[in-house]
Amino acid sequence: MAANPTLYDVAREAGVSLATASRALNGSTRVVKAEYRDRVLAAAERLGYTANLSAQAVARGTSSTVALLVSDIADPYFSSIAAGVSRAAAAEGLTVTIAVTERDAELEISLVRMLRGQRPRAIVLAGSRFIDEDDRGTLVGELQSFIGTGGRVSLISQDELPFPTVSIDNSGGAALLAGELVDLGYRGFGILAGPENLATARDRATAFVGALPHPPVAVVHGAFSRDAGYTGMMQLIDSGLGELDAVFAVNDVMAVGALSALRDRGIPVPDRVAVAGFDDIPMALDVTPPLTTVRVELEAAGAAALALALGDEPSPSIVRMPVEVVIRASTPPR
Amino acid sequence: MAANPTLYDVAREAGVSLATASRALNGSTRVVKAEYRDRVLAAAERLGYTANLSAQAVARGTSSTVALLVSDIADPYFSSIAAGVSRAAAAEGLTVTIAVTERDAELEISLVRMLRGQRPRAIVLAGSRFIDEDDRGTLVGELQSFIGTGGRVSLISQDELPFPTVSIDNSGGAALLAGELVDLGYRGFGILAGPENLATARDRATAFVGALPHPPVAVVHGAFSRDAGYTGMMQLIDSGLGELDAVFAVNDVMAVGALSALRDRGIPVPDRVAVAGFDDIPMALDVTPPLTTVRVELEAAGAAALALALGDEPSPSIVRMPVEVVIRASTPPR
DNA sequence: CTGTTAGCGCCTTCAA
DNA sequence: TTGAAGGCGCTAACAG
Numbered sequence: 001m002a003a004n005p006t007l008y009d010v011a012r013e014a015g016v017s018l019a020t021a022s023r024a025l026n027g028s029t030r031v032v033k034a035e036y037r038d039r040v041l042a043a044a045e046r047l048g049y050t051a052n053l054s055a056q057a058v059a060r061g062t063s064s065t066v067a068l069l070v071s072d073i074a075d076p077y078f079s080s081i082a083a084g085v086s087r088a089a090a091a092e093g094l095t096v097t098i099a100v101t102e103r104d105a106e107l108e109i110s111l112v113r114m115l116r117g118q119r120p121r122a123i124v125l126a127g128s129r130f131i132d133e134d135d136r137g138t139l140v141g142e143l144q145s146f147i148g149t150g151g152r153v154s155l156i157s158q159d160e161l162p163f164p165t166v167s168i169d170n171s172g173g174a175a176l177l178a179g180e181l182v183d184l185g186y187r188g189f190g191i192l193a194g195p196e197n198l199a200t201a202r203d204r205a206t207a208f209v210g211a212l213p214h215p216p217v218a219v220v221h222g223a224f225s226r227d228a229g230y231t232g233m234m235q236l237i238d239s240g241l242g243e244l245d246a247v248f249a250v251n252d253v254m255a256v257g258a259l260s261a262l263r264d265r266g267i268p269v270p271d272r273v274a275v276a277g278f279d280d281i282p283m284a285l286d287v288t289p290p291l292t293t294v295r296v297e298l299e300a301a302g303a304a305a306l307a308l309a310l311g312d313e314p315s316p317s318i319v320r321m322p323v324e325v326v327i328r329a330s331t332p333p334r
Numbered sequence: 335m336a337a338n339p340t341l342y343d344v345a346r347e348a349g350v351s352l353a354t355a356s357r358a359l360n361g362s363t364r365v366v367k368a369e370y371r372d373r374v375l376a377a378a379e380r381l382g383y384t385a386n387l388s389a390q391a392v393a394r395g396t397s398s399t400v401a402l403l404v405s406d407i408a409d410p411y412f413s414s415i416a417a418g419v420s421r422a423a424a425a426e427g428l429t430v431t432i433a434v435t436e437r438d439a440e441l442e443i444s445l446v447r448m449l450r451g452q453r454p455r456a457i458v459l460a461g462s463r464f465i466d467e468d469d470r471g472t473l474v475g476e477l478q479s480f481i482g483t484g485g486r487v488s489l490i491s492q493d494e495l496p497f498p499t500v501s502i503d504n505s506g507g508a509a510l511l512a513g514e515l516v517d518l519g520y521r522g523f524g525i526l527a528g529p530e531n532l533a534t535a536r537d538r539a540t541a542f543v544g545a546l547p548h549p550p551v552a553v554v555h556g557a558f559s560r561d562a563g564y565t566g567m568m569q570l571i572d573s574g575l576g577e578l579d580a581v582f583a584v585n586d587v588m589a590v591g592a593l594s595a596l597r598d599r600g601i602p603v604p605d606r607v608a609v610a611g612f613d614d615i616p617m618a619l620d621v622t623p624p625l626t627t628v629r630v631e632l633e634a635a636g637a638a639a640l641a642l643a644l645g646d647e648p649s650p651s652i653v654r655m656p657v658e659v660v661i662r663a664s665t666p667p668r
Numbered sequence: 669c670t671g672t673t674a675g676c677g678c679c680t681t682c683a684a
Numbered sequence: 685t686t687g688a689a690g691g692c693g694c695t696a697a698c699a700g
Contacts, residue, residue: 004453004483006677017687022679033685048479053451054397055677057388058692065431073420074616074633079413086407086434095452097399097431100420114429117387119338145382149338226616256620263622282408282560286590288597288622299408340693351671356695365669389693392676 005047014043026051057119062150066094066306067115067123071103075225075253076281077298081126081156084302092310094121101127103224105135112142122152122309126302132197136161154309156301157200166305166319170200170278171207173294173323174248177276178211180325181246181292185334186274188243189216192232192258194224194250204250204278217244224250229257237265245273246331252277252284252293259287259330274331289329296323339381348377360385391453396484400428400640401449401457405437409559409587410615411632415460415490418636426644428455435461437558439469446476456486456643460636466531470495488643490635491534500639500653504534504612505541507628507657508582511610512545514659515580515626519668520608522577523550526566526592528558528584538584538612551578558584563591571599579607580665586611586618586627593621593664608665623663630657 011021016036024032024040032040043049057063068085070078082098089096099115101108108127115123123146140161143153147163155165181189189212194201201224209216220235222228229249236244249255255277262269269275270289277284280295301321308319345355350370358366358374366374377383391397402419404412416432423430433449435442442461449457457480474495477487481497489499515523523546528535535558543550554569556562563583570578583589589611596603603609604623611618614629635655642653 002482004677007679008677018678019680019687019689020685023686026679031685036686050447050451052392052453052677054388054391054453055692056679058386058392058676058694059678059680061679061692063388072417073407074410074413074417076408076410076413079408079410079416082413082432083406083408083434086432090434095431095433095448097429098416098420099429100417100424113384116384118429119386119388148336226620256617259622260620283590283617283620286560286594286617287620338693341695342693352693353671353673353695354669357670360695367669370670386693389676390695392678393693393695395676395695 004052005049007049007051010040010043010047010049013047014039016040026056063119063121064094065118065120066096066309067118067120068096068098069101069108069111069115069123069125069127070098071101071127073098073100076283077251077253077279078126080281080298081302081305084299084304085124085306087299088303088306092306103127105132105139109135109139109142112139112146116142116146116151120151122154122306124154124156124302124305124309125158126156126305152309154305156305160199164308164317164319166301166308166321168296168301168321169323170203173278173296173325174204174207174250175211176323176325177248177278177292177294178208180327181248181274181276181331182211182213184327184331186246186331187214188245190218190236190244190247190273191216191220192229192247192249192254193219193221194228194254196221198224201250208248217242224254226253226257229254230261231257233258233261234265237261237267241267241273245334247273247275249275249277252279252281252291255291255293256283256287259291270330270332274334276331280326284328292328292331293326294323295326296321338386339383341383341385344374344377344381344383347381348373350374359383360390397453397455398428399452399454400430400643401452401454402430402432403435403442403445403449403457403459403461404432405435405461407432407434410617411585411587411613412460414615414632415636415639418633418638419458419640421633422637422640426640437461439466439473443469443473443476446473446480450476450480450485454485456488456640458488458490458636458639458643459492460490460639486643488639490639494533498642498651498653500635500642500655502534502630502635502655503657504537507612507630507659508538508541508584509545510657510659511582511612511626511628512542514661515582515608515610515665516545516547518661518665520580520665521548522579524570524578524581524607525550525553526563526581526583526588527553527555528562528588530555532558535584542582551576558588560587560591563588564595565591567592567595568599571595571601575601575607579668581607581609583609583611586613586615586625589625589627590617590621593625604664604666608668610665614660618662626662626665627660628657629660630655
């Protein structure tokens with residue numbers, strides 16, 4: 001088990017000094033005579049040298065890493081965002097380390113602390129927004145001191161936090177959707193509202209309800225997941241659909257769960273109940289019927305978040321991702 | 335913009351030596367008097383100290399990072415695996431850096447080189463298996479020299495490479511599935527076979543065909559993606575379904591695309607054609623009809639891959655993930 | 669059990 | 685343009 005060749009080995013092999021080797025391999029400004037440079041490059045190639053990034057980071061005082069926090073990487077919402085972040089990072093020559101919060105506020109905070117140890121160039125938070133004040137406070141504090149030491153932070157869809165954020169117009173999108181559904185002739189709405197303490201969910205539900213001419217027939221809370229959509233819909237079904245002719249799930253994965261619940265109960269969609277979601281995850285096209293939803297360019301949002309974190313705008317800037325209602329077969333005119 | 339507090343700062347603040355502070359904060363063989371330890375801990379807390387992981391890595395000669403390579407993090411197959419890897423990593427106190435190969439062999443190789451710079455404890459490859467000999471050779475070489483310098487490697491579903499791997503019984507699963515479909519009464523098979531140069535795809539297609547009593551009616555090649563499944567199915571439709579009464583897509587995302595194509599063309603599933611896939615991604619339950627497939631515990635596979643890489647088995651060991659045919663409504667008895 | 673002191677691999681002044 | 689030398693933050697002998 002030979003050790004990794006070090007820059008020193010390369011220098012010796014090339015018959016130059018450490019400094020010259022360093023400059024030839026990575027040196028930004030300094031110029032190295034072509035002959036030396038070639039010798040160094042050849043030596044590096046021959047030895048299979050790869051710069052030790054940790055050592056570089058220590059010496060330079062800055063790393064080429066960005067950290068991404070997501071609630072659940074298997075969730076299409078987050079994996080789309082992650083795809084955007086990692087593509088943008090690759091374009092910048094940055095590597096991304098990813099951490100999963102499992103929707104646990106305390107875990108999220110401790111992960112941020114841990115991640116700070118990497119001294120990443122930036123931390124991008126795509127996790128959930130907690131409404132709990134304490135957690136919020138410590139998270140903000142942690143992030144703030146990260147910034148205090150030269151770090152950059154950006155958030156996705158958490159616009160009440162004092163950092164640059166890529167904002168998704170949850171309220172606007174939900175209200176628009178409500179309007180369109182009403183125009184299509186729907187009257188009795190059920191809401192799968194997600195977690196009560198999650199701002200994204202709450203904003204969407206509240207705005208949707210606010211844009212309705214009459215109060216909704218039913219509101220069910222639960223997790224932000226496919227399974228919660230499924231069980232939430234089951235609850236609605238079991239308590240009698242009655243007047244209910246449309247269900248709005250505050251995100252697509254929940255809507256997908258709801259569709260499956262309806263199918264499993266033999267309730268025709270959209271004939272008996274229509275279903276709509278939010279996010280326009282890729283899967284929305286492949287369920288039956290295709291899902292009406294509010295489109296958000298998730299990958300672009302991820303890329304934008306990284307750009308925002310890396311860019312040098314005056315701090316609390318904000319990028320608004322456009323939202324757009326997409327009517328599909330799950331909500332035909334009634 | 336204050337710099338990050340260093341261990342030295344903490345030591346000074348606590349009135350102890352650097353070494354003591356180090357031992358109190360990270361020392362493996364813990365032997366620091368309680369009073370000192372508390373002082374150090376308090377000082378660290380007060381200063382908001384976080385160990386510089388890069389510096390630790392340099393000093394220790396070993397990092398606490400693992401690298402994961404996937405083809406496409408937005409693909410449910412890979413995001414499930416990533417979830418497994420990152421959960422297992424978190425349990426070990428390791429952070430995972432993720433790189434996306436975009437199914438590009440050369441990019442994959444250069445990413446491996448780049449990742450080696452991190453000196454990760456292990457590299458887990460969940461990407462595609464290339465059949466091209468040259469690429470294969472350089473990839474193996476790169477990995478081998480990584481191992482030569484003390485690194486660990488594991489693969490998922492690439493069992494022809496000389497490294498510890500979590501193997502998925504592609505051939506066995508496909509053959510089993512074929513048998514069950516034949517038993518169910520299907521006779522005219524179409525195959526959405528995926529890329530010709532991808533071993534996983536080829537193994538599945540070949541084994542499936544091999545287990546059939548008669549040659550398939552049609553075989554269509556294409557990418558390993560949802561869209562390729564869609565267009566592949568469209569091709570089958572446009573060239574006339576004829577005898578064809580069942581389609582096997584070599585992975586679920588393709589099968590999902592195929593279902594959408596059939597739906598868009600108004601062809602009833604499963605009445606006119608049945609559809610089956612492979613992987614049992616979560617979405618398989620939520621399409622209509624629910625998808626018959628071969629189940630692979632993807633998250634477990636990811637976790638197993640990390641364990642394999644970290645474990646100290648004699649090198650080229652292999653973990654076989656069980657596969658299991660799951661018959662759902664997309665392939666009822668005919 | 670604690671402090672001193674070399675490194676770890678690399679970058680970057682500073683002279684030459 | 686090159687090389688020598690100090691330093692980045694931390695760990696690990698090695699004495700005390």
